[in-house]
Amino acid sequence: MARKDFLGGIDLRQxxxxxxxxxxxxCAHLxxxxxxxxxxxxxxxxADPSAADLTAYHTIWSLR
Known part of the structure; x- marks a missing residue:
């Protein structure tokens, strides 16, 4: 699946x-x-990954 398939109907043009x-x-978040x-x-x-890391990763992953 491509990342665009995860947008769930979000129209980037809007x-x-x-x-x-x-x-x-x-930029503030980063x-x-x-x-x-x-x-x-x-x-x-x-020292260990947590839900906070997954949340940050998810945001960055979806933008790549």
Whole structure:
């Protein structure tokens, strides 16, 4: 399956007017993730993966 198959009816063309705001929100989210991992820990909550890591991964995966 392609990533577009997981959109569930979301029309990306309808999102175009809000693209600038959406990119700003994404950049803030990625900055927060970078800040959380800046101390060298391998996962958001420490040494082991958690639901927080899966949530972050899901967001990034769907954008790739």
């Amino acid at each position: 999102m175009a007017p809000d693209l600038k705001l959406l990119v700003q929100r994404l 900055g927060w993730l970078a800040w959380m991992l800046a101390d060298g820990r391998p996962f958001i909550l420490g």
